[in-house]
Structure formats: structure tokens, C-alpha cells
Amino acid sequence: MQPDGQEGALLNALLSTAADAIIVSDSDGIIQRANEAACHLFQYSTEEMLGQSVNILMPQALADLHDGFMQQYAETGEKRVLGIGRDVEGQRKDKSVFPLHLLLGETNAGDQHMFVAILRDLTHNHATQNALARSQRLDAIGQMTGGIAHDFNNLLTVVIGNLELMEMRGVTSGQLSLIRDALDSAELGADLTARLMVFARKSNLRPVEVDLKDVCEKTLSILRRALGSTYTIRTDFAADISKVMIDPVQLQSALMNLTLNARDAMGPTGELLISIANITIDDTYMAQETDITPGDYVRLFVSDNGAGMSIEAQRRAFEPFFTTKSESGGTGLGLAMVYGFVRQSGGHITLYSELDLGTSFGLYFPAISGTQGKAGGSGREHTEDTVPPGKGQTVLVVEDNPKVRKLSVQRIRDLGFKTAEASSGDEAYQMLRDGLHADVVFSDLVMPGSLNGYDLAAKATADFPHLKVLLTSGYASDVVTGKMSRGQDHDILHKPYRQWDLATRLQALLTDGSGV
Structure with missing residues (x-):
């Protein structure tokens, strides 16, 4: 039954503007009306849908159940489906099956009993x-x-x-x-x-403003020699690329990990594509990684034409110690390291793979505009064999782990310093307030009590300007230290450290007049 006049115009307007699929069928399940969203969703034209059974929109198993529900409703009036939203599966014209949310209602139009189905595609959800x-x-x-x-x-x-x-x-x-x-x-x-x-995203990154093309070209010059002539490496670098703030050494390591993994997947020969382009993240990408912040990114794609990865391998690819190369000595840490580096850099990583077709990793780094100052550095190298001794200065060792505290005290004493010790930041601060004279506070970063390492450093140097501070931590975390620092910029000696590193850090503090 087709409504006419003002009522029909209003119904047509509602159907055509509705974002969800709407299908009207009679008591026999024959489709009477279908809006444009329904035709688009199921890939049928309006002419192809009208007059057909609603069963063409369902997998066969669900269609059989649907017929049973309708027959039971006709005989008993029991509403097993009506008025109750439920998740079901739909079937498109090409026979592909996808998830749907179905809400089914009923009405009488003149002398006909009609059913109205509102359907929403749940693929994105x-x-x-x-x-x-x-x-x-x-x-x-x-x-x-x-x-x-x-x-x-x-x-x-x-x-x-x-x-x-x-x-x-x-x-x-x-x-x-x-x-x-x-x-x-x-x-x-x-x-x-x-x-x-x-x-774990707790590494000590040294980010600087870089052009991904420059870093990739330098790395690929090494990789081409390492891979050999049986592998082809192609590049597709966009002409205009925004700069990013990342650790170039870690990026080189990540690119090498991905490339060598691709080589193993490709076998004796293969083709690798490295592409770089600016990209704007929108809702399409949000479905791939829900915590991606919308905005401008620079995307580095590493794609191969190798064996591809199974669904299970893709699901666990970034887990530490998971490997599909156990027979060839794989440790299962390569992709885990890439994942952690990208996420700690404020970026995101995606994985696309099909068996026998190849694999593609997408690394997304936040694009920066304008000129930004560099942070970090290339790291300090040394060749000295001797450990610089102290001259009897006093170092207050603050460490909550008794074994580590005992060892730290012994190490510092062997360097020619006097020591005092505390098991927390609160205890150390009180010792200073009570009159302990110390030249350096050597404190762990994460400790129980009200004062962490940064808090202790702030209060101690405020009250005792002559005091120098060296912080240490097993957490080499930009995120953790950033949250704790409250804007302070203290150098951190990361555990485990060598005696030479401890000695030179202490000597640097005592000779340059700096407290950080």
C-alpha cells in the first residue's frame, strides 16, 4: 500500500533523509518500501528489492530462523523479536556477511499488517x-x-x-x-x-626535529647493501613532507627491524616499498586505532610482497616474545620495540596483512609546523679507562630498595666520597632539615611517601642552594618523568649504570656548579 498526498510526501522525505536503513515489509515478509540507505547498505537497487522476500538480506541460517519466528508470531502472537533491539547478521547482494543492529516494529496500514525494520551497520563499531x-x-x-x-x-x-x-x-x-x-x-x-x-614505552628517547625522508634515505643506503641484489627496495616519498619530533636513532632501528622482518617473509627474492606522506587522521582511521588523536601526521609505510601473516599472528604481532621465526632464532622483540617506540613518540602504528599477499606497517608520527627547538642529543661516548675519584665530598643516597641502596653506598664510597643514606624522599629531606651537610643528593626517582625524586630535588635545592642533585631510575620513561617533573628538567642516570657513568655524573655536578 502506497500512501499519497501530504502523508506520502512526508513519509518519502523521512525515508530519504534517514541515515539508517529502513525497510517496510508485509505480513508475508515481502518488501514494500526501502529507503536509499537500505539500498546502499545491501547493494541492491530499489527495483531489485521491492517485491522480494526480506530473506534475501540475511544469511540462510538466519533466514530459516526468521521464517520460524514469523510463523510462531502469526499463530500465538508472542513477540520474540518485535520491539526488541538485537544484533544480527546481514547479507549483501555479493553474499558478503556483515554485523547489523535490528529494531523491528509493526503497524496497520489500512487493511494490511506491516512490519518496519530499522537497521544500522555495526562493521565500524x-x-x-x-x-x-x-x-x-x-x-x-x-x-x-x-x-x-x-x-x-x-x-x-x-x-x-x-x-x-x-x-x-x-x-x-x-x-x-x-x-x-x-x-x-x-x-x-x-x-x-x-x-x-x-x-613498555619507558625507554629514554632523545627526540629532535627531523625530516623522515632524510633519516630513511640514510638507513636505506645501509639496508640495500645488507639485503643484497635479489631484493628490490622502492621508495615513494612525497615532495612536501612536514617534519616530526622523534628520536632518529630509534627510527633507524625501527626501520631496520621492519625491513629485516620483510626480508624473512619474502624468502629469497622480493620487493619492498617505503613510502612517506602527510596524512590527516579522521574517523576512518579511528576505527583502526581508537586512541588516535585526530590531526595531521606524517605516515611512514613499510610494505612487502611476502608470505603475509595469519589473523592470529596479526593479533599478537606486537606482543613481546611472540615470534613466527623461532626456528631461525627470532626473539619476538623486534615488532614489540617498534610498537613501543612509535607509541612513546606520540604516534600510532597499524598493521595490514593478507596471507600470500604481503604485509604493510603504517607508522604515524604527529606533524609539527614551524621551527621547534631540538631536544636530547646523540649520547655521550667515552674511551677513558680510569674512574675519576672524589675528594671526600658527602653524597646522600636516597633509595627505597635496601639492596640497591647498600650497593649504591658502597660504590660511591669506593669512588672516594663520604655517604649518608635514606630510604625515602621524606626521610632524606628531614635529614637535611636536621642539619646533615651533603654536597650531592643521589636519589631514586620513584619512591614511596609524599616526595618522589623530583619533589625532593625541588625542595632540597630551594632550601639548600649549594646542594647538587643526581636522579636515577629503572624507569627510563619520558611519560612518567614528564608527569612527575612539574616542569623541572633534571638529568637522570638510568639503571643499570656503570661505575664510570656514576663517577663522571657526580664529578660533572661538582665541577660545573650546576644542580641539575
């Missing part, structure tokens, strides 16, 4: 939910990993420190060999925790 679940899972793993790595850093600080103390006190050549082997192994452990910290 499901993608968002899956992305959120993936992001939450990785965040939870990252928090756990960061905590474990922090604890291992404390343990390694004790191990490395004691080994160095033994080495400095004179040992036989046989003992020295054993000590150095142990130190090498401890350093490997420190390297492992450092890589875990990258995944």
Missing part, C-alpha cells in the same frame, strides 16, 4: 571494539613488562656493581676472566631489559 581490545591488551602487557624490566634493572645494578667492585680491588688473572664474562652476561641482560622498556 566492531572494528572499533576490536581495536580497543587490542590496544588495552598491549597496554596491560606493556605495564607488566615495564614493571618486570624495572625490577630486573635493580637486580642487574646490584650484580654489575658488585662485579665491578671485585674487579677494582685486585684479583688474579683467572678471577678477572670470570668477572669479565659475568659482566658481559649482565650487560646482555641489561640490553634485554632496555629492549623490553622500549616496548
Whole structure:
């Protein structure tokens, strides 16, 4: 039955402007009306839908259930579906199945009993939910990993420190060999925790304003030689690219990880594409990673034509120690490190892959406009073999872990300093207020009580201007330290550290007149 006149015009206007799909069917399930949104959703024309059974819009299993529901309603009047919103599956003209939310109502139009279905596509919602679940899972793993790595850093600080103390006190050549082997192994452990910290987004980044094209071109000049002539590397760099604020060393490491993974996936030959372009994030991308902040980004794509990844492999790709290359010695930390670096840099990463077709990683970094100051640096290198000694100055060691505190005191004493110790920032501050004279406060960053390392540094230097402060932490975290610092800019000695690093940091504080 087709309404006419003013009523029909109003109905037509409502149907044509509705964002959701609306389908009107009779008591036999034959489609009488369908709006433009419904035709677009199911990929039929209006002519193709009218006069057909609503069953053409459902998978066969659901269509069978639908017929049973309608027959039961006709016989008993029991409303199993009517007036109750529910999630179902729809089927397009091309037989593809997708998730829907269905709300079904009924009415009488003259002498005909009619049903009105309002349908909303849930594909985007499901993608968002899956992305959120993936992001939450990785965040939870990252928090756990960061905590474990922090604890291992404390343990390694004790191990490395004691080994160095033994080495400095004179040992036989046989003992020295054993000590150095142990130190090498401890350093490997420190390297492992450092890589875990990258995944946990607690690494010590040194971001500077860079052009991604310049960094990628330098890295690719190395990779082309490493990959060999059987692999083709193509580049597609847009002419005008915004700059980004990232750590170029970590970007090089990330690009190498992705490229070498692609080589393994491609086999003996293959083609790799590296592309860079400015891009604006909108709702289309929000479905891929729900916590992406809309705005301007620079996107680095690394794509290969290799074997691709299974759904399970894609789901777990960024988890630490997950690897599909266990037989060839893969550690499962490469992609985890890439993920952590990108996220800690304020960016986002996407993964697209199909079996036998290849894989593409998208790295999105926030674009910056204008000129911005550089932060960080390239890192300090040294070749000195001797440890600079102290001259009897007093260092107040503030550390809540008893073993680490004991070792720190011993290390500092062996450097020629006097020491005092406290188990918290509150205790250390009170000791200073009570008259303890100290030249340097050497404090852990994260401690129990009301004063963390930054708070202690602020209060102590305000009350005792002569005092110098050196902070240390197993959390090499820009995020954590940024939240704690309240605008302060203190240098941090990251655990585990070598005796030489501790000595030179202390000497730098005592000779340059700086308190930070």
C-alpha cells in the first residue's frame, strides 16, 4: 500500500533523509518500501528489492530462523523479536556477511499488517571494539613488562656493581676472566631489559626535529647493501613532507627491524616499498586505532610482497616474545620495540596483512609546523679507562630498595666520597632539615611517601642552594618523568649504570656548579 498526498510526501522525505536503513515489509515478509540507505547498505537497487522476500538480506541460517519466528508470531502472537533491539547478521547482494543492529516494529496500514525494520551497520563499531581490545591488551602487557624490566634493572645494578667492585680491588688473572664474562652476561641482560622498556614505552628517547625522508634515505643506503641484489627496495616519498619530533636513532632501528622482518617473509627474492606522506587522521582511521588523536601526521609505510601473516599472528604481532621465526632464532622483540617506540613518540602504528599477499606497517608520527627547538642529543661516548675519584665530598643516597641502596653506598664510597643514606624522599629531606651537610643528593626517582625524586630535588635545592642533585631510575620513561617533573628538567642516570657513568655524573655536578 502506497500512501499519497501530504502523508506520502512526508513519509518519502523521512525515508530519504534517514541515515539508517529502513525497510517496510508485509505480513508475508515481502518488501514494500526501502529507503536509499537500505539500498546502499545491501547493494541492491530499489527495483531489485521491492517485491522480494526480506530473506534475501540475511544469511540462510538466519533466514530459516526468521521464517520460524514469523510463523510462531502469526499463530500465538508472542513477540520474540518485535520491539526488541538485537544484533544480527546481514547479507549483501555479493553474499558478503556483515554485523547489523535490528529494531523491528509493526503497524496497520489500512487493511494490511506491516512490519518496519530499522537497521544500522555495526562493521565500524566492531572494528572499533576490536581495536580497543587490542590496544588495552598491549597496554596491560606493556605495564607488566615495564614493571618486570624495572625490577630486573635493580637486580642487574646490584650484580654489575658488585662485579665491578671485585674487579677494582685486585684479583688474579683467572678471577678477572670470570668477572669479565659475568659482566658481559649482565650487560646482555641489561640490553634485554632496555629492549623490553622500549616496548613498555619507558625507554629514554632523545627526540629532535627531523625530516623522515632524510633519516630513511640514510638507513636505506645501509639496508640495500645488507639485503643484497635479489631484493628490490622502492621508495615513494612525497615532495612536501612536514617534519616530526622523534628520536632518529630509534627510527633507524625501527626501520631496520621492519625491513629485516620483510626480508624473512619474502624468502629469497622480493620487493619492498617505503613510502612517506602527510596524512590527516579522521574517523576512518579511528576505527583502526581508537586512541588516535585526530590531526595531521606524517605516515611512514613499510610494505612487502611476502608470505603475509595469519589473523592470529596479526593479533599478537606486537606482543613481546611472540615470534613466527623461532626456528631461525627470532626473539619476538623486534615488532614489540617498534610498537613501543612509535607509541612513546606520540604516534600510532597499524598493521595490514593478507596471507600470500604481503604485509604493510603504517607508522604515524604527529606533524609539527614551524621551527621547534631540538631536544636530547646523540649520547655521550667515552674511551677513558680510569674512574675519576672524589675528594671526600658527602653524597646522600636516597633509595627505597635496601639492596640497591647498600650497593649504591658502597660504590660511591669506593669512588672516594663520604655517604649518608635514606630510604625515602621524606626521610632524606628531614635529614637535611636536621642539619646533615651533603654536597650531592643521589636519589631514586620513584619512591614511596609524599616526595618522589623530583619533589625532593625541588625542595632540597630551594632550601639548600649549594646542594647538587643526581636522579636515577629503572624507569627510563619520558611519560612518567614528564608527569612527575612539574616542569623541572633534571638529568637522570638510568639503571643499570656503570661505575664510570656514576663517577663522571657526580664529578660533572661538582665541577660545573650546576644542580641539575
